[in-house]
Amino acid sequence: MEHIRTTKVEQVKLIDRFSTSNKSLMGTLYLTATHLLFIDSSQKETWILHHHIAAVEKLALTTSGCPLVIQCKNFRVVHFIVPRERDCHDIYNSLLQLSKPASYDELYAFSYNPKQNESKRLQGWQLIDLAEEYKRMGVPDSNWQLSNANRDYEICDSYPRELYVPRTASKPVIVGSSKFRSKGRFPVLSYYHRDKEAAICRCSQPLSGFSARCLEDENMLHAISIANPAHHYMYVMDTRPKLNAMANRAAGKGYENEDNYANIRFQFVGIENIHVMRSSLQKLLEVSGTKALSVNSFLSGLENSGWLRHIKAVLDAAIFLAKAIAVENATVLVHCSDGWDRTSQVCSLGSLLLDSHYRTIKGFMVLIEKDWISFGHKFSDRCGQLDGDPKEISPVFTQFLEGVWHLTEQFPQAFEYNEAFLLQIHEHVHSCQFGNFLGNCQKEREELKLKEKTYSLWPFLLDEQKKYLNPLYNRDFSQKLVLLEPNTASFNFKFWRNMYHQFDRTMHPRQSVFNLIMTMSEQNKQLEKDFKELEAKMKQRNRQPEELLTKEPLQSVNPASPALKTSPCFKKEQPLLPMNDSIRTIEGSNTADNRYSEYMEELSKAEPAVVSLEYGVARMTC
């Protein structure tokens, strides 16, 4: 690679990010075409994918070397000290280039090769079939049909080819409506609730300005409204704060005027835009990354970041949407400005509350494919896959995952998947290792020939789904509970430590109940199998005495016997009691992992007059 000047640097220190006494590990840093690798003296490896790097910073030279701080999109933060400034500079420059590729073909997905044959690779891409999903919802039916209006992306290039619209919406209505909507994103079906015959539809903002009208758009909404035979009104949810929507009018955009549309109930829900969200996360990470953080600075930082307020706003909007459908049987049309950020959040979380299918592993993949990938959430821009406008980057999808996590916390038995699944998806949304999330829309993905050149993430996740199963999942629970109604009183929202500190091991519980139960429930399946086998053997044995009497010569050819004959040695191979200890071990509980330990390092030194302690405010005098 032309960007790499130095491939290996020795005597590099990896500094504990939360230590004030600069506790560190010595090791060697390697730079490869795809990864930055640090191997410490105990041979522990830290791999950092170039695409995961959000920012590299070279700090002022110190006596021990040149500090290099790398922040990753998966919230890993590493702090190296490179002994020679020139090496540091080389690595810094290489990483700057490597972490911000100029074109898609430089992305890892195009070189990633898991050694899988072609037919399996293609099968992988067919795993999630959205046509199948719409069929499962019950469309097409007498009210909804597949439209061919966008078959060649002629009306809207950020929508998929296949779109479902009301049967009564004619082609001219669709075309007219799309001309009246930002980026041509006219109202289409996102989710159909078969029992209630109510739908979630999505679009972008109307180009209404202060007074503009569009008859076709009005007809389009009317068509959606009457596609729900039970109902005579529909909701239009504008997910933006009212002020933002009004400001948009000056630019010829805006929101629906209730007087112009028959039977709509218009509602703002006040989710902030991508820029507010980006700076909110920035603030959150600044606070959580602070050394010697006090409880009060943490809580006030959490408050000032507004992060949990935003998460609550998204969830509240999703609940409003889900209740409109489940309780009022009303169809809801959701939009924001362009209809690919907040709209995706609200539609997908709303569907998740309504339909237990999306709470299964496969169903969750479908949900992401549908509401995020196919409807053109701009993953490339939002995740900063290429070197581009940093103002386009925003943690919109991360917020969606966090919303799901909050639901799993309140309904521990309603989800087939666990937290690790959410974290893994988050990892790969940013890794650019698989083709699914590359690009900004389906059209772009087709042009990139992703299905020919890259692999799909989903089959890989499905292959290792054991890791992602929630042992407490209760299928019946999921079905009897028609609508999940989470409690959104503020005290229910917690800082998602396992996401934002996923690489800061010392902050986590040292024993995981979840892993334990997962292992146990795995073990139970094995034990059930063992039990059946043993029981079969027993039965065979119990029959044998008679057989022994009558058909003694046959015993030697009894297939069960040889197996049993070898059994006296099984005691050595299989302990009578499977070892449980291994799954209950305490991970790394020692003072070195905790900040208070460093008082003692200080204390052991000779007599400082006053020592400020890292955590807490105590001072020591002698």
Add this chain to the structure above:
Amino acid sequence: MEFAELIKTPRADNVVLHRPFYPAVEGTLCLTGHHLILSSRRQDNAEELWLLHSNIDSIEKRFVGSLGTIIIKCKDLRIIQLDIPGMEECLNIASSIEALSTLDSVTLMYPFFYRPMFEVVEDGWHSFLPEREFELLSSVTNEWRLSYVNKEFSVCPSYPPAVTVPKSIDDEALRRVATFRHGGRFPVLSYYHKKNGMVMMRSSQPLTGTNGRRCKEDSALINATLRAGKRGYIIDTRSLNVAQQARAKGGGFEQEVQYPQWRRIHKSVERYNILQESLIKLVEACNDQSHNMDRWLSKLEASNWLTHIKEILTAACLAAQCIDREGASVLVHGTEGTDSTLQITSLAQIILDPRCRTIRGFEALVEREWLQAGHPFQQRCAQSAYSNSKQKWESPVFFLFLDCVWQILRQFPCSFEFNEHFLIMLFEHAYASQFGTFLGNNESDRCKLKLPQKTMSLWSWVNRPQELSKFKNPLFEANSLVIWPSVAPQSLQLWEGVFLRWNRSSKFLDEAYEEMNNIIEYNKELQAKVNALRRQLAELETDDGMQESS
């Protein structure tokens, strides 16, 4: 005094009870000397409420026409509402409740009237005698002795009759040291670390005063716990500033010149009214569901509760670290040595000693480090989060200790024999109970009140197998290691099981816990079955082998 005098209206009909997560119930309200009882006329009697008057923290009255409403706020943080028809009845009942929930004589409390309906297998009053604890100690070291210098509670009124002190220090010296320490609380053994023979002692502040008074015996006593050439650490739970100010009032701290073998660390832990205010603020924040996110977070912050948790845990970790990692002995004290000192010494033991993480061991710890050590429960737990009167002795010192234990339990969920419910139960009983365990302020009080003779011990009830099963942690596996909790703010959490208990439904969480239990039980069952079959098969196999060889 007769309770009847206080009960003007003993019963009222058509009273409607409102409480969290239950539909409203209409029924008859009865007041007895110790309980408020509401029974509906339903056949199954399922909808009954029995509330101890002593559990009532405060009440409020409201009237709409002739319908009165009494809002009862309990010490366990629950809030219930009673709608009582008739203004006079309502006023009578309210004033009776007020009088009965604030009886000033301990001997009128329910434990003196309670007759247990269960058979006592083991009398809890004798389960954790100092002699037993000392026996355990003498099996590993002979450097200590049990002193009865305080037999009559004359040397230190807040110490138990028997305390463990260095063998080389005689009772006469102890008497002298007692005069040099606040409230007579001379340094005594709190914990012996078997692994390296290091110890933790606790005491109150030395009475050095402004002119630097000294006491030879005091330094001799604590020096007796040091190995030759080794230094010890004194952890003072006050800031240096506060400790210096204490000298003006006759108190003080160990000056280096007089205690050259000791290094003093000031680790400030808040006390008394500050903690009480913190609790009041926290509960207020938790009880208002309408708070938006910013308001909730700023109220949570303003309560400072989690800051106190972090302070206490950090100090306890430091003490544990001195002992286990530095191989040094430790003396812990604050001013009186009855509050923050006990938080630190007891939490350090949870961290260091696997025994304290068992049910029995934890009970022994509560007995040793809280009850016998003279934490004034009666004063501290007289009122809880809803107290509106300005009394100065209330403070959730023990409550904070339980919260800290819960935080460690969250971080090491398999290392404790007990579960969260056990901690919640102790919280409830410390504030209001049918048992005598938490009555009085120290052993001397308990002795005068003849509690062991006249009341039932909480341990007698808890330690019955039927009760214990509720408090057992299904994930428990004995773990002999020292457990070092994280004290980073990101690792500390609001104790939802207590603070949000009455504010949101825990149905789904409870069901999930149930399911987790099922998986564990099923695992045990399957293992037993599989092992039994394997054994049978193995036996048959040996029989075969014998037949073949014969």
